[in-house]
Amino acid sequence: MKTKTASAAIAAVMLAGTALAGCSSGGSDSADGGKVTLSVWAMGDSSKPMEQMAAAYAKENPNVTVKVQAIPWGSAHDKLLTAVASKKGPDVLQMGTTWMPEFAAAGALADLTADLGSYPELAADHFFKGTVTSTQFDGKTVGVPWLAETRVLFYRTDVLKSVGYDQAPKTWDELLDASKKLTERGKDKYGIGLDPKEPTLSFMFARQNGAKLIEDNKAQFDQPQYRDTVAYLDSFFKNGYAPIDLGLDTSQTFGGDGMVPMFISGPWMIKTIKDQIPEIDGKWATAVLPSKENNMSSLGGSNLTVFNFTDHKAEAMKFISFLSKPENQLEWMKQTGELPANMKAWEDPQLSGDPNMSVVGEQLKNAEPMPLVKAWDNISQNFVKTFEQIYRANGNIDAQLKDFNAQSQQLLDK
Amino acid sequence: MKGPSRAAPYVFIGPTLILLAVFSLLPILVAVYISLTDMDLAGLANYSSIKFVGLQNYADVLGDPVFLLALRNTLFYVVIGVPLVIACSLGAALLINFGRSRAFKVFRVVYYLPSVTNVVAVAVVWSYLYNPGIGLFNYVLTSLGFDKVAWLTDPTIAKLSLILLALWRSIGLNMIIFIAALQGIDRSYYEAAQLDGASNWQQLTRITIPMMRFAIFFVSVTTMIGWLQFFEEPFVMTQGGPLNGTVSASLFIYQNGFQFSNFGYAAAGSFVLFFIIIAVTLLQLRLQRKQAEE
Numbered sequence: 001m002k003t004k005t006a007s008a009a010i011a012a013v014m015l016a017g018t019a020l021a022g023c024s025s026g027g028s029d030s031a032d033g034g035k036v037t038l039s040v041w042a043m044g045d046s047s048k049p050m051e052q053m054a055a056a057y058a059k060e061n062p063n064v065t066v067k068v069q070a071i072p073w074g075s076a077h078d079k080l081l082t083a084v085a086s087k088k089g090p091d092v093l094q095m096g097t098t099w100m101p102e103f104a105a106a107g108a109l110a111d112l113t114a115d116l117g118s119y120p121e122l123a124a125d126h127f128f129k130g131t132v133t134s135t136q137f138d139g140k141t142v143g144v145p146w147l148a149e150t151r152v153l154f155y156r157t158d159v160l161k162s163v164g165y166d167q168a169p170k171t172w173d174e175l176l177d178a179s180k181k182l183t184e185r186g187k188d189k190y191g192i193g194l195d196p197k198e199p200t201l202s203f204m205f206a207r208q209n210g211a212k213l214i215e216d217n218k219a220q221f222d223q224p225q226y227r228d229t230v231a232y233l234d235s236f237f238k239n240g241y242a243p244i245d246l247g248l249d250t251s252q253t254f255g256g257d258g259m260v261p262m263f264i265s266g267p268w269m270i271k272t273i274k275d276q277i278p279e280i281d282g283k284w285a286t287a288v289l290p291s292k293e294n295n296m297s298s299l300g301g302s303n304l305t306v307f308n309f310t311d312h313k314a315e316a317m318k319f320i321s322f323l324s325k326p327e328n329q330l331e332w333m334k335q336t337g338e339l340p341a342n343m344k345a346w347e348d349p350q351l352s353g354d355p356n357m358s359v360v361g362e363q364l365k366n367a368e369p370m371p372l373v374k375a376w377d378n379i380s381q382n383f384v385k386t387f388e389q390i391y392r393a394n395g396n397i398d399a400q401l402k403d404f405n406a407q408s409q410q411l412l413d414k
Numbered sequence: 415m416k417g418p419s420r421a422a423p424y425v426f427i428g429p430t431l432i433l434l435a436v437f438s439l440l441p442i443l444v445a446v447y448i449s450l451t452d453m454d455l456a457g458l459a460n461y462s463s464i465k466f467v468g469l470q471n472y473a474d475v476l477g478d479p480v481f482l483l484a485l486r487n488t489l490f491y492v493v494i495g496v497p498l499v500i501a502c503s504l505g506a507a508l509l510i511n512f513g514r515s516r517a518f519k520v521f522r523v524v525y526y527l528p529s530v531t532n533v534v535a536v537a538v539v540w541s542y543l544y545n546p547g548i549g550l551f552n553y554v555l556t557s558l559g560f561d562k563v564a565w566l567t568d569p570t571i572a573k574l575s576l577i578l579l580a581l582w583r584s585i586g587l588n589m590i591i592f593i594a595a596l597q598g599i600d601r602s603y604y605e606a607a608q609l610d611g612a613s614n615w616q617q618l619t620r621i622t623i624p625m626m627r628f629a630i631f632f633v634s635v636t637t638m639i640g641w642l643q644f645f646e647e648p649f650v651m652t653q654g655g656p657l658n659g660t661v662s663a664s665l666f667i668y669q670n671g672f673q674f675s676n677f678g679y680a681a682a683g684s685f686v687l688f689f690i691i692i693a694v695t696l697l698q699l700r701l702q703r704k705q706a707e708e
Contacts, residue, residue: 078672085458102675106455197655245567247547308459374455378674388657414454 036315037065041079041090043302045072049335057322064315083307084108091310092319094302095143097134097369098377103305104137105374110306110313113141119321126324130299131341134369143303144320145341146329149266150297150367151204151289152359154273158283159258168287169262172208172232175290179241182261191241193253193263194233196387199380200370201264204298205229207368208291214371219408221383222401230390230397237391244392251276254284264289266300267360271337286359288366299367301341375411382407449681457677471682481683483658484666485690487573491662492641495577499637500630503585507592508622522593529586537650540579541566544651566652569659576647576660583647584640588633595629596622631702635695642691663687 042050047070054066069090071079077099083089084106095103103109116122122144124132131145155168163181165174179191194201203213209232211225220226236242243260246253250269253260255277263269273284289295304320306313322328329340330348339360340346346364351357370376386404389395449471451457457464475481506525510518528536543550544565552562565575603621612620623630645664648654654661654669661669667687671680 081455081458081672081675084455087459102455106459108459245546245564247545247549252548381673385658388655393657414452 035063035065036312037067038092038312038315038319039067039069039090040092040319041069041071041094043071043073043076043094043096044336046070049332052335053323053328053332056328057319060322061318064319066319080108087309089307089309091307091312091316093305093307094146095305096302097131097300100134100143100303100305101137101372101374101376104140104142108308109137109142110308110310111140111142112144112306112317115313115317116141116144119317122321122324126343127341128299128343128364128367130364130367130369131301131303134299134301134372135303137372143305144324146302146304146324147332147338148299148301148341148364149268149339150299150360150363151200151264151266152297152363153287153289154254154263154265154269154284155287156254156258156261156280156284159261168285169290171290172292176232176235176241179236179262180239183239183241188259190243190246190253190260191262192236193250193260194236194242196237196244196391197384199384200298200300202230202233202383202387203370203380204289204296205233205292207296208289208294210293214373214408214412217373217412219379219405219412221405221408227397227401230387230401233387234391234397255280267339267357268337270356270360286356288359288363295366297363297367299364299369301339373412375408375414378411379408382411445681445684448677449685451678453677453681455675458675467678471678472686475679475683475686480658480661481663481666481686484661484663487659487661488642488644488663490573491577491580491644492638494574495580495641495644496634496637498577498581499584499588499641500634502581503588503633504592504626504630506585506589507596508618510589511593511596522589525589526586528583531583533583533646533650536579536583537647541651544575567656569657572652572656572660576644576651579651580641580644580647584637588637591633592626592629595626599625627705631698635698638694638698639691642687642694663690 040050040054047068050068050070054068058064058066073096076096080089080093080099080103084103089108093109095109100109127145128148130150131148135141135143135145153168159182160166160168160178163178163185165178165181169175169178175192182191183189206213206226206229209225209229211223211229212220213226214220237244243253246260248259250260250263250265250272254263254273270286274281289297304323306316306320310316323332324342326340326342326345326348329342329345330350332338333340333345333350339351339357346352346361351361370380373379383404386395386400389400390397450466450468452465452467452471510522510525512518542548546552546562546564546567549565551565556562564571566572599622603625604617607617607621643664644662645668648660648662648665649668652660654665663683664687667680667683670676670683
């Protein structure tokens, strides 16, 4: 009998132990003796790059231990939901710019407005204007810009030359004209690759046409500037200038004789093209986007934020300020290929000396994040479906946009 | 020593009941409550911001054209998929059971393999097969002189493509159940029938199928429930596109719940699906009981 009670007691203790351990994992435990454990969630598949930064940081700050966890982008949203629900998460959190409003509205991100004063190196004027915009929510600063990316035009110089374009198209009209001429090269030839499933595509073009998207929390998608943009983009699909359902990826369509000799994408494609289609080296280039009223691009990337339920805000800020230093941003770029948001880092010859990168840098000066409302993810996904009704099912543009505008307004009013 | 204590049975079922209550019943009750509120991401972080909205979510979801389309798509999957799964797995089981050589044992494993393969790996391979430009299916069709088929890019054909994939994945498990049932049939029935001069076909329809009634019933109930919750295939292959042509009720719930964080709305959708599944299952049980009485 005695042994039974004892084993039951042991079992109970073990159970309780695992339960407690389960609760504290991922949270931040402060250890004794002034030693602080800082928990960091970095987005991506590998925790290595961040671990190396953490090791460098720990060398300068021996009283801090940095624990790094890598969160793959695909499962990050679910993981963040769990963290918010349980109020247990990291101290420092890398956050995609498009998710900022959603999680800021949920109160998951600490308000850094007052703290920034003590960190002059994190002042807004060190970073690209668009990246700073993405850290603002409700008049508060809830993050620090860290990585930046934006969309630029990729094109095959040799193929464009063959239809009379010595340079990349500079205006919307030229883009349409070049696409037409490129498509007329023959069967199975297209002008430009536009991904209709990319949620930022239409909004980015609409801004170039002077559309406001959302103003004073009122959806502006039924306005003529927006309507004309959708019609402009639709014409690429309707005329066969942009392929639908080709099922091939860029390495197959951009190489060779240039089945699709232009596309709009982010800076990561520079490395992809160099690695996968080295044979077209010297026959392609990047350019800033063609303009209508302006040529503003869409800005993405990620910010560093402090989780609202942390006990180590000061230490977290210190670590963030370490990561934001230009030399550390360049080190990060070397390891991951992700580009710095700190403008100082762009003066380094690694970036300023590379013609493709300087195009990206120039476009970054003229790029804005998507509207910072918490329903944005939902609105943009709805537009992907609305646009599909237009280009694939020949839906009436005015009727579709009227519905979409009403639907968006409903989401904004929530 | 007294006889077995009256508490003994409760001690035995206790752990199961507790686990069931904590991990199944309680979450269901919480979900019922969530479906009556406007819970979203902000509500998760701060419970005081959750508002009680009564049956509003149910009214909204039943009026949502995408949800109604998702229900229609689900019906399409069930009506075509379930009979196909039962017929194909029963057929495979009969054929494999027919042979006695070692090769048939190998095929039992071969047919079962798709069921144990990771769905993400399956999706990668099948999306290459279905690829409109460089896919194997279209390559074979064009080299035989046929037109290309829009496997995943036409709303109706995409549904059929996903059914084909799901069929391929689910034959194995049901086949094993059928083989087990087949081997449980007493040989003496067949010997008696053969003495009376019954043909193979007569033996199949008069002995095998009736004897397997319960296995067939079991497989049809589980398959029906599984297909009403059709999720993995559209989730990994099409994300519900094109034109919402492949979005199923479960996928709709997932997208609203975990992509857009409308937990209340998604919970309401999942209860609508829950009641449909309960209703269909009860109907099947009734039909089965009626048949058994005859």
